[in-house]
Amino acid sequence: MQASKKAIFLDKDGTLIPDIPYNVDTSKITLEKGVVEGLHLLAEQDFRFIIVTNQSGIAKGLFTEDAIFEVKAALAQLFAKExxxxxxxxxxxxxxxxxxxxxxxxxxxxxxxxxxxxxxxADDHHISLSRSWMFGDILNDVEAGNRAGCKSILINNGNETEWIDDGLYRRPFFVASDFLEAANKVVAYSKMSDYEPKAARINTSI
Ligand SMILES: [Mg+2]
Ligand SMILES: [Zn+2]
Structure with a gap:
């Protein structure tokens, strides 16, 4: 199957939800400011959503994989509610x-x-990485997105503090101050880049 879908890869902590280090208590999970509105705008442009998150708390013995599956379920409920x-x-x-x-x-x-x-x-869900974006609150997210061949947007909400620049992968395509601004930038960009002149759509196979 052709990789034709476009996605927004979403960092979880500090991007989708406020970053409470190593939290797996689902009662403390809320969506960040602007996320609901921003995701609606992106969904209208046919972007699919994929959450990609580092959970080293599992390796560190702070919580189990099962706890993360509960976090996933809580997020799914929040999405449904909205x-x-x-x-x-x-x-x-x-x-x-x-x-x-x-x-x-x-x-x-x-x-x-x-x-x-x-x-x-991308492999599992037939996603075109070059048409997709990574949304994150630190430059490690930006780097992961760029290394994968996506465009990356940094939501500069104060969570990045080290600003290590490699002159290449750690440079965001856009910087936004919150999730909604990030979504608006990506929507505007994708409307422009998805635009095809009418002539290109003429069906010649009569
Ligand atoms: Mg984060
Ligand atoms: Zn790993």
Whole structure:
């Protein structure tokens, strides 16, 4: 099947929901400002949603994979409550090189800034990476998106503090101050880049 769908890859903590470090208490999960409106705008442009999140708390023994599946279910409920299309995928990296749970404690290829989660999701869901975007609140998200071949947008809400610039992968295509502004920028850009002159659509196979 052809990879034709376009997606927004969404970082979870600090992007979709406020970042409470290592939180898996579903009662504390709320959507960030502007997320509901922004996701509606993106859905109207036929973007699918895929959540991609580092969850090193699993390797560190702070919580289990089951807890993350509960977080995923809580997010799905929030999306449903807001009338949003359900995210098509939820991918997490449970690894960390300095973890304490042996089977998760190594240098993997899926922990952002590496692009493994995005590549796997694109493969599973027939997504065109070049038509897709990564939304994140730190430059590691930007790098993962760029390495995967997406465009990346940094929501500069104060969570990035180190600003390590490699002159290449860590440079966002756009910077926005909140989720809604990010969504508006991507919608405007994609309307422009999806535009085809009418002549190109003439059906010549009469
Ligand atoms: Mg984040
Ligand atoms: Zn990993």
């Amino acid at each position: 009338g949003l299309p359900l995210f098509e995928g939820f991918y997490f990296c449970p690894h960390h090189p300095e973890g304490v749970v042996p089977r998760f404690s190594y240098s993997c290829t899926c922990r952002k800034p590496l692009p493994g989660l995005l590549e796997q999701a």
